[in-house]
Amino acid sequence: MIYLYRVEEKIISVKNLTKQYQTEQASGIQNISFDIKGGSIVAIIGESGSGKSTLLKSIYGLIKVDSGEILFNGKRILGPDEQLIPGHKEMKMVTQDFSLNIYAKVYDNIASMLSNTNVQAKQEKTIEMMEHLHIGHLRDKKITQLSGGEQQRVAIAKALVSDTSVLLLDEPFSQVDALLKNQLRADIKRIAAETGVTVIMVSHDPADGLFLADELLILKDGSLLQKGKPAHIYNHPDHIYTAQILGNAVVLKADDARKLGLETVKGDVVFYPEWVDLKSSWNSRRFEVKDVYYKGFYEELLLERNGVQIRAIQLNRGEHKKNDHVQANIDRFLSF
Numbered sequence: 001m002i003y004l005y006r007v008e009e010k011i012i013s014v015k016n017l018t019k020q021y022q023t024e025q026a027s028g029i030q031n032i033s034f035d036i037k038g039g040s041i042v043a044i045i046g047e048s049g050s051g052k053s054t055l056l057k058s059i060y061g062l063i064k065v066d067s068g069e070i071l072f073n074g075k076r077i078l079g080p081d082e083q084l085i086p087g088h089k090e091m092k093m094v095t096q097d098f099s100l101n102i103y104a105k106v107y108d109n110i111a112s113m114l115s116n117t118n119v120q121a122k123q124e125k126t127i128e129m130m131e132h133l134h135i136g137h138l139r140d141k142k143i144t145q146l147s148g149g150e151q152q153r154v155a156i157a158k159a160l161v162s163d164t165s166v167l168l169l170d171e172p173f174s175q176v177d178a179l180l181k182n183q184l185r186a187d188i189k190r191i192a193a194e195t196g197v198t199v200i201m202v203s204h205d206p207a208d209g210l211f212l213a214d215e216l217l218i219l220k221d222g223s224l225l226q227k228g229k230p231a232h233i234y235n236h237p238d239h240i241y242t243a244q245i246l247g248n249a250v251v252l253k254a255d256d257a258r259k260l261g262l263e264t265v266k267g268d269v270v271f272y273p274e275w276v277d278l279k280s281s282w283n284s285r286r287f288e289v290k291d292v293y294y295k296g297f298y299e300e301l302l303l304e305r306n307g308v309q310i311r312a313i314q315l316n317r318g319e320h321k322k323n324d325h326v327q328a329n330i331d332r333f334l335s336f
């Protein structure tokens with residue numbers, strides 16, 4: 001497959017996009033602007049109702065927006081009222097139901113996206129795409145004979161086979177278990193690198209974006225809170241919500257923060273549990289371990305001092321137990 005776009009080139013520009021639904025509460029998306037580089041993986045993260053699907057469908061041209069515009073390589077994307085078949089020919093969207101012909105074979109599902117003008121080219125492209133997705137061995141199976149993860153791969157192969165530049169994924173991992181999810185995330189990353197396709201995905205699970213994305217977009221109540229590289233946003237969140245959704249951050253009111261000796265000029269104090277350094281000690285920073293939560297390869301401790309509770313990570317499982325006293329230094333914190 002041809003590498004279609006260099007990473008630095010802007011493929012999509014969203015400008016001041018607003019869509020309000022006619023409901024009593026404010027809903028939809030408000031005045032959203034951002035650019036997407038060709039060949040990158042972008043994850044739109046936010047809780048249910050934050051406007052993720054509205055934004056994704058608008059980019060694809062499925063929603064008539066109230067104001068603003070979306071440009072694809074500099075050209076305005078038309079809304080559903082402006083063309084006969086809504087959507088965009090260089091983009092494909094994979095929805096949660098995969099939209100496959102369940103009675104047809106894997107090969108035919110994928111090949112159906114290509115024209116019959118050159119039968120040999122059609123065959124070669126279909127086989128090449130099946131190989132990219134590691135589903136060549138499933139070629140003659142019917143969709144009903146496949147697992148959820150296999151169906152997902154077929155859906156992605158079908159979406160990518162017809163020279164697609166942008167793959168839109170709506171909650172791609174919602175139907176699969178944790179083990180398969182890790183595999184599919186890695187697959188999407190590999191396929192994007194191999195084909196050069198731009199991926200825009202929507203997820204309510206921030207771990208998807210942190211693992212996969214070159215850029216994260218954090219949405220809340222229809223507004224774009226922050227956009228940037230996952231590690232940057234994680235370490236420098238602009239909003240408390242971002243720190244909470246990405247890393248289950250501890251949030252303390254200024255009064256409570258002061259009770260722990262944290263001086264803040266502004267309101268709330270925010271830090272991630274892994275920013276707390278634990279030591280067995282009896283000096284003034286003593287916390288009581290109120291509870292221990294098992295998390296697999298680590299434990300999370302619920303700590304209390306002067307009536308204020310915080311959480312910390314304990315990698316050395318069992319080192320500090322319930323009712324123990326520990327020294328907890330909050331190495332870094334943010335003020336909001």
Ligand SMILES: Nc1ncnc2c1ncn2[C@@H]1O[C@H](COP(=O)(O)OP(=O)(O)OP(=O)(O)O)[C@@H](O)[C@H]1O
Nearest residue numbers: 021023027028047048049050051052053054055204
């Ligand atoms: N067709 C519609 N008519 C009225 N309101 C809608 C419509 N579609 C979405 N909304 C509302 O707009 C807001 C954003 O919805 P959207 O589906 O974009 O959010 P989301 O982040 O994708 O949520 P989820 O993760 O639950 O799918 C919600 O308050 C939702 O109820």
